[in-house]
Amino acid sequence: MRNQGLGSWPARRARSRPHRTALISAHGTVTYAALFARVTRLAHALRRLGVRRGDRVAYLGPNAPSLVETMFAAHTLGAVFAPLNTRLAAPEVGYQLDDCGASVLVYAAGSAGVVEDLTTAPELVAAGGGADDVHDYEDMLRAASTVPIDEPVSHDDDAFILYTSGTTGRPKGATLTHGNVIWNCLNTLVETDLAGDEVALISAPLFHVAALNMSLLPTLLKGGGAVLMAAWNPETCLDLVERHRVTWMFGVPTMFADLTRSPRWETADLSSVRFLMTGGAPAPVSLIHTYQDRGLRFLQGFGVTEAAPGALLLDAEMSTVKVGSAGVAHFFNDVRVVRPDSTDTDVDEPGEILIQGPTVMRGYWRRPDATAEVLSADGWLRTGDVGRVDEDGYVYVIDRLKDMxxxxxxxxxxxxxxxxxxxxxxxxxxxxxxxxxxxxxxxxxxxxxxxxxxxxxxxxxxxxxxxxxxxxxxxxxxxxxxxxxxxxxxxxxxxxxx
Structure with a gap:
C-alpha cells in the first residue's frame, strides 16, 4: 500500500481479521470488514464534496461509529481530521472551523442546534438527520463506490488538528502527524502489553487526545474491539463492562471516582478487566487504593496534547511503591525536568517538565510564534508543568506554570x-x-x-x-x-x- 498512515488501518485489519469485531455501540456491531467498506464509501463521498489531500475534515458529536469512520475516511484521502469538543458553544466551534479552514463538517444529531447557530460553516454532513439542505451521512454512503482508495500518505503527513486553549484565551490547534500518533500507539503497546483480543471501553470523549490516541487507536492497531460510550454514566459503564466483557478502559480520575460511588461498586462483575488507565489530572491516593483493594490494576500517566499525548506512565507494579508519581518516560520518549536555564534539576528539585521524542507535535496550526514558545530547536517540548524527579527517576507532577x-x-x-x-x-x-x-x-x-x-x-x-x-x-x-x-x-x- 502507498498509504502508510492511519487511513490504511481498516484495509490492513480487514485483510487479516475481517470477521473480528472492531466497534460496538448503541448502533450495533461493526466488523473490520464492514468498517473498511464503510470507510471506503465515505472517503469516496468526501472526495465528491471536494475533499483533497491536506484538506481539513471536522467532526462534531459524541463517541459513535460515524466519528471513527469519518476519521479513517479523511486519512484515507490524506486529509487532516479535526474532532471538535461537543461541549463548546457555537462561537467557539465557529472559531475552530475558521481557524483550521475545514472543508467539511460532519455532525451528529445532538449537535444540530450548535451547527444551526454558526454564522458561517463549511460543507455540512448530518450523521443522524439534518436540514433539507444538508447532506445525509447514510445516503452519501449508499450512493458511494466501494472501490478501494490508496492515496500516498507518509508518516510525516499531518493527521490531526486537536485544539487546546492557550493563555491568550484563543485555542491553538496542535498538529499531529501520522508518525506522531503511530509512535504513541507503539509506546502504549510496549508499556501496557495490549493483546489482540482486547475489548476497550471508550468512555472518555474521542475529541480528547487520550481517549483517541491512548485507547481507541492502540486497540484497533492490535485488532481488538472498541465499545463506544456516547456519554459518561457510571451505571451504563458497569453495564457495558459486564455485557461485553470489557478488558480495559481509560478515564479521568473523576470518572473512576464516580464508579466507586455507585451502589453496585462492590458487586459488579469486573472479572474481565485486566487493567485501567487514568490521566488528565492527578489521581488521589485514596482512589488508587480503592481500585487496588478491588483487585484491579490501576495505571497512572501524564501527557499533553502536543505529545500525542503519552509522556510518563506509572505501571501497576510500582503504583503502591511510588504513590502519587506519574511514572517514568514512555519507551520511545525522553523526559527531563529542568531549571529556567534549561539545566537538569537535582533530585526532588522542582522544575519544568520537558518531552522529546517521535510523538512530539509538528507545531501549532499556522501559529509559528506559539510553536517557537514551546518547541526548542532540538525538539524538546515545554509542557508548562512543574515536576520533580526522585532518586529512582520517577517523576511527580506538583504544579503548573500556567494559570490553567x-x-x-x-x-x-x-x-x-x-x-x-x-x-x-x-x-x-x-x-x-x-x-x-x-x-x-x-x-x-x-x-x-x-x-x-x-x-x-x-x-x-x-x-x-x-x-x-x-x-x-x-x-x-x-x-x-x-x-x-x-x-x-x-x-x-x-x-x-x-
Missing part, C-alpha cells in the same frame, strides 16, 4: 473565561482561578470588580456566560470585590487570590 486548571479532566484557561466576562456591560475587570472541588477536582471561581455605578450579582454573571462558553468553563462561583491585588508591574496577582 483542570475541571473533570478538561483544561480550563482563565484568560478565555475572563475575556467573555469582560463582555458584560457591568464588569470592569476580573480574574478567574481554579479552586478545589470534591467532584470535579477543580472548578472556576471568578473575582469581579464592577464599573462605578453599576452592579451585577453572581447568578446574573454565571447566566451571562451560558451559550458563550462550554459549561465546564463557566465558573461555579463569583466573588464581587472592590479591588484586585496586583504585582509591582500592575498585573493581577492571582497567587494572592488563591
Amino acid at each position: 486548571y483542570i475541571s473533570g479532566g478538561e483544561n480550563v484557561y482563565p484568560a478565555e473565561v475572563e475575556a467573555r466576562l469582560l463582555e458584560h456591560h457591568a464588569v470592569a475587570e476580573c480574574a478567574v482561578i481554579g479552586v478545589p472541588d470534591e467532584k470535579w477536582g477543580e472548578v472556576g471561581r471568578a473575582f469581579v470588580r464592577t464599573r462605578p455605578g453599576m452592579s451585577a450579582d453572581e447568578d446574573e454573571l454565571i447566566a451571562f456566560l451560558g451559550g458563550r462558553l462550554a459549561r465546564y468553563k463557566i465558573p461555579k462561583s463569583v466573588r464581587l470585590v472592590d479591588d484586585l491585588p496586583r504585582t509591582g508591574s500592575g498585573k493581577i496577582h492571582k497567587a494572592s487570590l488563591r
Whole structure:
C-alpha cells in the first residue's frame, strides 16, 4: 500500500481479521470488514464534496461509529481530521472551523442546534438527520463506490488538528502527524502489553487526545474491539463492562471516582478487566487504593496534547511503591525536568517538565510564534508543568506554570473565561482561578470588580456566560470585590487570590 498512515488501518485489519469485531455501540456491531467498506464509501463521498489531500475534515458529536469512520475516511484521502469538543458553544466551534479552514463538517444529531447557530460553516454532513439542505451521512454512503482508495500518505503527513486553549484565551490547534500518533500507539503497546483480543471501553470523549490516541487507536492497531460510550454514566459503564466483557478502559480520575460511588461498586462483575488507565489530572491516593483493594490494576500517566499525548506512565507494579508519581518516560520518549536555564534539576528539585521524542507535535496550526514558545530547536517540548524527579527517576507532577486548571479532566484557561466576562456591560475587570472541588477536582471561581455605578450579582454573571462558553468553563462561583491585588508591574496577582 502507498498509504502508510492511519487511513490504511481498516484495509490492513480487514485483510487479516475481517470477521473480528472492531466497534460496538448503541448502533450495533461493526466488523473490520464492514468498517473498511464503510470507510471506503465515505472517503469516496468526501472526495465528491471536494475533499483533497491536506484538506481539513471536522467532526462534531459524541463517541459513535460515524466519528471513527469519518476519521479513517479523511486519512484515507490524506486529509487532516479535526474532532471538535461537543461541549463548546457555537462561537467557539465557529472559531475552530475558521481557524483550521475545514472543508467539511460532519455532525451528529445532538449537535444540530450548535451547527444551526454558526454564522458561517463549511460543507455540512448530518450523521443522524439534518436540514433539507444538508447532506445525509447514510445516503452519501449508499450512493458511494466501494472501490478501494490508496492515496500516498507518509508518516510525516499531518493527521490531526486537536485544539487546546492557550493563555491568550484563543485555542491553538496542535498538529499531529501520522508518525506522531503511530509512535504513541507503539509506546502504549510496549508499556501496557495490549493483546489482540482486547475489548476497550471508550468512555472518555474521542475529541480528547487520550481517549483517541491512548485507547481507541492502540486497540484497533492490535485488532481488538472498541465499545463506544456516547456519554459518561457510571451505571451504563458497569453495564457495558459486564455485557461485553470489557478488558480495559481509560478515564479521568473523576470518572473512576464516580464508579466507586455507585451502589453496585462492590458487586459488579469486573472479572474481565485486566487493567485501567487514568490521566488528565492527578489521581488521589485514596482512589488508587480503592481500585487496588478491588483487585484491579490501576495505571497512572501524564501527557499533553502536543505529545500525542503519552509522556510518563506509572505501571501497576510500582503504583503502591511510588504513590502519587506519574511514572517514568514512555519507551520511545525522553523526559527531563529542568531549571529556567534549561539545566537538569537535582533530585526532588522542582522544575519544568520537558518531552522529546517521535510523538512530539509538528507545531501549532499556522501559529509559528506559539510553536517557537514551546518547541526548542532540538525538539524538546515545554509542557508548562512543574515536576520533580526522585532518586529512582520517577517523576511527580506538583504544579503548573500556567494559570490553567483542570475541571473533570478538561483544561480550563482563565484568560478565555475572563475575556467573555469582560463582555458584560457591568464588569470592569476580573480574574478567574481554579479552586478545589470534591467532584470535579477543580472548578472556576471568578473575582469581579464592577464599573462605578453599576452592579451585577453572581447568578446574573454565571447566566451571562451560558451559550458563550462550554459549561465546564463557566465558573461555579463569583466573588464581587472592590479591588484586585496586583504585582509591582500592575498585573493581577492571582497567587494572592488563591
